[in-house]
Amino acid sequence: MTRPSAWLSVPGRRAWALLTERPLSLYAVSVLRIGYGLLYLVFLLREFPHRDEMWGPGSPWTPALARQLFDQTGWFSVLTLSDSRIYFECCYAAALVVCALFALGWRTRAVSVLFAVVVSSFHARAIFMTDGGDNLVLLMALYLVLTASGRRWSLDARRLRTSSAGGSTGRWRPRLPPQLGAARQTLVTTLHNCGLLVIGLQVCFVYGSAGLYKVQGGTWGAGTALHYVLNLELFQPWPALSHWVDGHAVAIAVVGYLTVLLQVAFPFVLFGRLKYPVLTMLLGMHIGIAVLMGLPLFSGVMIIADAVFLPDRFYVAVARLCRRVVRRPGVPHAVSGAHAGSVPKQGSPAPLARSHP
Incomplete structure (x- = not known):
């Protein structure tokens, strides 16, 4: 049977492979x-x-x-x-x-x-x-x-690793026929990657639309928008802190312009190293919103959403660093799974076909 990607162009085949081969x-x-x-x-x-x-x-x-x-x-x-x-x-x-x-x-x-x-x-x-x-x-x-x-x-x-280490297959369902198992693997992988793509697009839409909406406002163009926000009683969990920040007119004007710039530019910096300082500044912006405006839920939602743009090697490095920090002196450090410094293989056919996603 002809593969669905056989009739696609070279860029199309690459996109199809990226979408269906591994999560x-x-x-x-x-x-x-x-x-x-x-x-x-x-x-x-x-x-x-x-x-x-x-x-x-x-x-x-x-x-x-x-x-x-x-x-x-x-x-x-x-x-x-x-x-x-x-x-x-x-x-x-x-x-x-x-x-x-x-x-x-x-x-x-x-x-x-x-x-x-x-x-x-x-x-x-x-x-x-x-x-x-x-x-x-x-x-x-x-x-x-x-x-x-x-x-x-x-x-x-954890359950899959334990069952694999003990020699068990770790299956919770009967073994599927090879073709049906391959079809299930492709379906699960495609749904995962499509969901990941939609999440990324949603976050980009939130930032982009917010930035473009601010550009249309006169107060943001004048650099006074944050002044009015800081003086709204509805968003003053710490009135003294809000008044102190409001006293630095130049600083809040710069922060206002930087906020608009970051939000408008966000979708365009995701494929380069510039995204790391942008994400760091956005983290600071959301912490400021949580503290100064009393919106911790909104800030937490956006901070978590931003995490989708960090690569897996970043999380592997952070996890390895945390293990080194909490490791007691004299206790040997055991590295499970892949070699240290590498990202574990994601989405080999066997685990995808037999494990619970």
């Missing part, structure tokens, strides 16, 4: 899985005392009103299937468990679907209380369903 950035999507799982877990724990007023039967936006809105918008939430308080408490407890399991990477493929259901359900239940950070978490939860985010730094990966 890319497995460490990066694992960071996204851990980051968003922990972030939403902390968010639900933070709002635990207010859960009934926000999402429960005691909310001013009652389940009946939410269902009426769903009939018009097509949204869905498992929280509105019953008005019982016991049902809501069980759903909340289940949501906490799902977030923890997703961050740990236990049965990641199935749990990623449950995590997307959890995020979409809480988002839809209190739709009028959401902001840009909540919207991006929802999108990322949906995109991560497509990815093989449990291949690295997860309980799934």
Whole structure:
């Protein structure tokens, strides 16, 4: 049978091979899985005392009103299937468990679907209380369903290594016929790479659109936009700190221009080394937003999303450095898997065909 890439041009065959031969950035999507799982877990724990007023039967936006809105918008939430308080408490407890399991990477493929259901359900239940950070978490939860985010730094990966070291095949399903196994491998790899591509495009769209929107504003062009932001009572968790920063007019004007420049230029610097200083400056920008404007959820969402643009060799180097730091003196350092200094092979046919993604 003719391969699908046989009729493509040389650039087309290269793109097809890049898309279907092996999953890319497995460490990066694992960071996204851990980051968003922990972030939403902390968010639900933070709002635990207010859960009934926000999402429960005691909310001013009652389940009946939410269902009426769903009939018009097509949204869905498992929280509105019953008005019982016991049902809501069980759903909340289940949501906490799902977030923890997703961050740990236990049965990641199935749990990623449950995590997307959890995020979409809480988002839809209190739709009028959401902001840009909540919207991006929802999108990322949906995109991560497509990815093989449990291949690295997860309980799934640990279980596979343990079973392989013990001589077990590590299969949780019957062995597939060769052609069907190869087709499954290609499908899983293609879905993963497509999901990764969509995540990258989404982040680029967020930064690019935000930068172009700022360019149209007169206050950003005049360098005074941050002055007005720092004087909004709604975004003043530390009024004294905001007033102190506002006293440095030249500095906040420079930061304002730099913010616009970074956001507009972001999609164009991703394929060179310039992306590293840009990502570092964006990290500082989001930390400033979290501290000065009191938007830690939004900042955390964007910081985690930026991690998708760092290569796997970066995460391997960071992991190796962390092991050296925490290693006790006199204890030999064991390197498992690939040789030190190299990225483990990503996506050989056998593990993809027999392991749980």
